[in-house]
Amino acid sequence: MRLTTKGRYAVTAMLDLALHADKGPISLAGISKRQEISLSYLEQLFSKLRQNDLVSSVRGPGGGYRLSRPSEDIYVAQIVDAVNESIDATNCGGSGSCRNGATCLTHHLWCDLSEQIHDFLSGISLASLVARKDIQEVSERLDKEEALQQAEANSMQRITAASLG
Amino acid sequence: MRLTTKGRYAVTAMLDLALHADKGPISLAGISKRQEISLSYLEQLFSKLRQNDLVSSVRGPGGGYRLSRPSEDIYVAQIVDAVNESIDATNCGGSGSCRNGATCLTHHLWCDLSEQIHDFLSGISLASLVARKDIQEVSERLDKEEALQQAEANSMQRITAASLG
DNA sequence: TATATACCCTAGCATTCTACTCAGGTTTAA
């Protein structure tokens, strides 16, 4: 079983999408700045998210990504599944051929654990995360940071333009 | 978070120990045969299990490993913790410094998941696994396989001895 | 129609981890 930065990034990016769902298509460049995730890496993750029909894209200027359905209907387990191959805790992919074609001693234990984790993550929708107070606070902090950086970039541009003109 | 063959092997080996607890110290060579785990690899895992005071060793012929306390008091979570560094699902080790020193958007979610998994594995003792019917059946199968292989090896030895004499 | 924005795709790469082998020890029962 794997739950690494890859899956965490995917969920974080999807949550960013859900939090800004009212602002039209969201560009990966924006997510990259707010969540501090490499743009190229995001592109690779979103390729898989799109293949799994979790997001839809709009190309061209002003384009970006949108959730392919309401955030109530997207669950964390689906996102992790889309980028990691699975959240299966067994070695045999649940088939029971973990020791020489037959089941190993602890096969049933890992099956139980897989079910436990899957049930837990399947019960958490993006909408329920958006509704959480602690997450809203973090989101506001990140939005402010981005606005601040944008303002700085703009003033830099004005100075450069002025000195050139 | 990592739950790979490493942690699974450790739990399997510890369960083998618990299942044969009445037979005195159990050699790694025996576990290696029954569970089909490389002997050298087992030695490395048991080094960690011993450091974490989950097993005690008896050196010399007839030696092997014993559980350091009753199987009722050894939990799967402790075993996985001993060989993997942790079953923590966050990126920051729970400290909350996952995005530039502050918490990332999904920090709280991974904390919840870690707690969930830890609670689950902390509730499962070796004794409770030994008591399971499905595990007893697998164990009997593996013991029979080993006895059969042993008998074959013995008869081979007799033939070799006879042809030499 | 030109241009810039943004998505899309493939290849490669440093690093880390896994699972394992090898080659040596040391302890101790018989």
Add this chain to the structure above:
DNA sequence: TTAAACCTGAGTAGAATGCTAGGGTATATA
């Protein structure tokens, strides 16, 4: 004395991660 067993450290092939580089292609806007 011998051999069974534990103990230790070094090394290694292969896979995965997280990321960079360098190209595309679609499309809104001027």
